Amino acid sequence: xxxxxxxxxxxxxxxxxxxxxxxxxxxxxxxxxNGKIVDVRSSSQLFRGLEIILKGRDPRDAQHFTQRAxxxxxxVHALCSTRAVDNAVKVKIPKNATIMxxxxxxxxxxxxxxxxxxxxxxxxxxxxxxxxQADPVKTAALSNSLSPNRKETADQFKAVQTKVKxxxxxxxxxxxxxxxxxxxxxxxxxxxxAEADLMAVKHYLDALHMQVKAARAMAIFGAKNPHTxxxxxxxxxxxDALKPxxxxxxxxxxxxxIAFIKDFYIPDLLAVASFYKDWAGIGGTSNFISFGEFxxxxxxxxxxxxxxxxxxxxxxxxxxxxxxxxxxxxxxHSWYVGDKAHHPYNGVTxxxxxKLEDKDRYSWMKAPRYNGxxxxxxxxxxxxxxxxxxxxxxVDAVKFVLNxxxxxxxxxxxxxxxxxxxGIECLVTANQMQVWLDALVGNVKxxxxxxxxxxxxxxxxxxxxxxxxxxxxxxxxxKIKKGKIENFQLVVPSTWSLGPRCAAGKxxxxxxxxxxxxxxxxxxxxxxxRTVHSFDPCIACGVHVLDAKTGKTSSFKxx
Amino acid sequence: MTDSQKRxxxxxxxxxxxxxxxxxxxAADQIMSRYELSDNVTVMDGGTLGTRLMDxxxxxDLVIVIDAVLGDGPAGSIYRLTGExxxxxxxFKDSMHQTDxxxxxxxxxxxxxxxEAVIIGMEPLDYxxxxxxxxxxxxxxxxxxxxxxxxxxxxxxxxxxxxxxPSSITQEREPCA
Numbered sequence: 038x039x040x041x042x043x044x045x046x047x048x049x050x051x052x053x054x055x056x057x058x059x060x061x062x063x064x065x066x067x068x069x070x071n072g073k074i075v076d077v078r079s080s081s082q083l084f085r086g087l088e089i090i091l092k093g094r095d096p097r098d099a100q101h102f103t104q105r106a107x108x109x110x111x112x113v114h115a116l117c118s119t120r121a122v123d124n125a126v127k128v129k130i131p132k133n134a135t136i137m138x139x140x141x142x143x144x145x146x147x148x149x150x151x152x153x154x155x156x157x158x159x160x161x162x163x164x165x166x167x168x169x170q171a172d173p174v175k176t177a178a179l180s181n182s183l184s185p186n187r188k189e190t191a192d193q194f195k196a197v198q199t200k201v202k203x204x205x206x207x208x209x210x211x212x213x214x215x216x217x218x219x220x221x222x223x224x225x226x227x228x229x230x231a232e233a234d235l236m237a238v239k240h241y242l243d244a245l246h247m248q249v250k251a252a253r254a255m256a257i258f259g260a261k262n263p264h265t266x267x268x269x270x271x272x273x274x275x276x277d278a279l280k281p282x283x284x285x286x287x288x289x290x291x292x293x294x295i296a297f298i299k300d301f302y303i304p305d306l307l308a309v310a311s312f313y314k315d316w317a318g319i320g321g322t323s324n325f326i327s328f329g330e331f332x333x334x335x336x337x338x339x340x341x342x343x344x345x346x347x348x349x350x351x352x353x354x355x356x357x358x359x360x361x362x363x364x365x366x367x368x369x370h371s372w373y374v375g376d377k378a379h380h381p382y383n384g385v386t387x388x389x390x391x392k393l394e395d396k397d398r399y400s401w402m403k404a405p406r407y408n409g410x411x412x413x414x415x416x417x418x419x420x421x422x423x424x425x426x427x428x429x430x431x432v433d434a435v436k437f438v439l440n441x442x443x444x445x446x447x448x449x450x451x452x453x454x455x456x457x458x459x460g461i462e463c464l465v466t467a468n469q470m471q472v473w474l475d476a477l478v479g480n481v482k483x484x485x486x487x488x489x490x491x492x493x494x495x496x497x498x499x500x501x502x503x504x505x506x507x508x509x510x511x512x513x514x515x516k517i518k519k520g521k522i523e524n525f526q527l528v529v530p531s532t533w534s535l536g537p538r539c540a541a542g543k544x545x546x547x548x549x550x551x552x553x554x555x556x557x558x559x560x561x562x563x564x565x566x567r568t569v570h571s572f573d574p575c576i577a578c579g580v581h582v583l584d585a586k587t588g589k590t591s592s593f594k595x596x
Numbered sequence: 597m598t599d600s601q602k603r604x605x606x607x608x609x610x611x612x613x614x615x616x617x618x619x620x621x622x623a624a625d626q627i628m629s630r631y632e633l634s635d636n637v638t639v640m641d642g643g644t645l646g647t648r649l650m651d652x653x654x655x656x657d658l659v660i661v662i663d664a665v666l667g668d669g670p671a672g673s674i675y676r677l678t679g680e681x682x683x684x685x686x687x688f689k690d691s692m693h694q695t696d697x698x699x700x701x702x703x704x705x706x707x708x709x710x711x712e713a714v715i716i717g718m719e720p721l722d723y724x725x726x727x728x729x730x731x732x733x734x735x736x737x738x739x740x741x742x743x744x745x746x747x748x749x750x751x752x753x754x755x756x757x758x759x760x761x762p763s764s765i766t767q768e769r770e771p772c773a
Contacts, residue, residue: 086726090613102728105613105643152647200706245650245707252648264643 125500320452665717
């Protein structure tokens with residue numbers, strides 16, 4: 038029989054604080070009864086107040102500040118702010134500008150998903166210490182059986198073992214600290230064969246090389262390394278990127294990354310998933326929202342390569358179109374004044390901290406709701422909407438994955454499904470990038486090098502930018518008065534997926550997903566990390582300043 | 597640039613949205629706008645990026661990081677840190693980011709090339725308040741901070757001169773019809 042996630046009869050509280058290997062500070066406070074989570078709160082420990090410093094500034098400058106909110110998603114915020122102002126001033130940007138924005142976003146998808154799988158999520162499934170027990174010859178045979186393009190040798194795997202051993206001996210475990218496979222006793226919740234562990238560790242290292250190339254590709258079109266600086270209201274400014282040698286350089290790097298995704302990321306994902314198939318029954322949610330991404334016409338959300346849409350109660354037969362008027366942010370269980378839900382245009386950010394252990398108001402995140410319902414966002418939402426709408430490349434990729442794992446579509450509603458969907462989104466995007474690149478090259482050859490449309494700042498206007506970031510649905514909402522920012526609100530992916538309860542007391546998606554999760558070892562609750570990490574939390578933008586009142590400042594003391 | 601020359605990366609890091617957390621980025625911006633540096637020196641605004649800084653870091657022999665540093669001195673104190681002391685710098689602490697700079701250096705080492713690293717940093721007055729622009733204390737000490745960075749550049753084999761016409765630091769604005 039295939040190994041299964043072990044069960045326990047532990048009862049008591051389990052707190053993970055902070056959740057590491059994420060961007061930002063997240064605390065998960067769970068109550069476990071007889072080995073399963075029966076109550077849980079997802080609490081973001083950082084206050085958000087970016088809106089406050091944007092007031093009164095030039096709308097064109099919003100992107101320079103919003104992109105500094107996060108150490109990962111700089112471009113997605115820059116793009117979202119730019120789209121919001123594009124929308125407010127009603128400028129129609131040239132075709133090439135749209136393609137250029139798509140290509141950089143495509144690179145961001147490849148980079149982020151690769152890094153997430155290998156460097157942020159893999160350690161929840163892969164036991165690095167156990168890799169030392171593996172037989173390098175068998176490991177090479179296993180790895181090469183997964184893709185005809187792999188030509189790995191036992192010597193290479195042996196060298197990785199030596200490297201890992203040196204790392205362990207030197208105590209420079211920095212990158213693996215807080216991994217729940219560490220400890221005197223082996224954590225039985227990890228049950229990959231040693232050879233699969235070793236294979237994954239080698240590819241963890243290879244992927245480090247590869248993400249460097251993905252980041253470099255992004256920088257070629259992104260104009261300023263490492264912060265992109267090419268989006269402007271009305272289009273883009275990277276005229277340099279229209280030169281054949283720049284395009285060739287971008288293509289060479291991207292092709293290499295795409296080959297790695299096809300020959301390594303996807304086969305590794307499937308191999309690891311095939312050992313952890315019981316996770317196809319753990320960690321699911323009910324409702325999903327995607328804004329869709331990669332437009333051909335910036336003014337038509339439905340022109341996006343991945344279509345926008347909303348799915349309720351897992352009903353794939355009914356995909357509703359996304360109506361922005363149905364979005365509201367709740368604060369009843371958050372550290373803000375009052376309990377009124379607001380549409381983002383009328384959003385208010387007035388902090389009011391209670392205390393860390395408060396079960397009623399317990400997060401700095403607001404709780405976004407669509408038509409009153411909590412909705413998961415991110416790759417799973419995007420893939421489900423595209424799949425349900427019959428988007429052929431997505432349907433093909435989903436079917437391939439389901440067939441490989443011998444599971445049906447219901448398996449998508451799980452932690453495993455969420456992790457698989459990230460790979461699917463990455464693969465489908467990778468395959469489409471060549472199409473955009475060809476279109477760009479064709480336009481340039483035909484003499485169309487237009488990247489920017491002039492426009493005029495209105496005295497008063499409002500606008501919204503929708504981006505489906507690698508982490509999910511991101512929107513920036515701007516109100517302009519006398520040519521300056523009157524109000525600016527960000528509704529970020531991680532508040533959708535990781536926010537707290539709403540006014541109606543409905544659980545946030547990650548809370549819903551964690552209910553019923555088995556906990557084997559309360560001191561090393563890797564099961565919580567598997568589900569939380571599968572959402573790819575990135576909450577530095579959701580909230581930011583470390584709050585002195587929580588007493589958590591100790592982490593900043595001099596060592 | 598000859599092969600024997602050290603490739604030097606001057607990397608300003610931190611978050612410009614939080615007052616003195618922007619000390620490093622602000623100093624890097626000043627250097628970029630006012631100084632001409634020899635070909636073996638690159639100046640960069642690293643923000644709070646983690647693994648995405650690996651490419652530039654692996655392509656240099658020495659990285660001079662400019663950052664806010666929590667030492668024991670009064671605000672405005674300037675420090676030079678190497679080796680084990682790196683973690684006193686904000687960007688090198690177990691930060692709020694998925695990978696801090698020490699991890700990034702370790703990753704560079706695992707993948708093959710880890711540059712030497714030195715930090716020239718300043719004690720912040722306030723790195724909590726959401727505010728664009730560094731504190732008055734940090735502003736007063738900025739010239740001294742830049743002086744130490746340039747000294748470090750020279751020590752490593754780079755050179756610099758003042759630009760005749762300093763370029764503007766403010767972001768270039770698109771034309772607005």
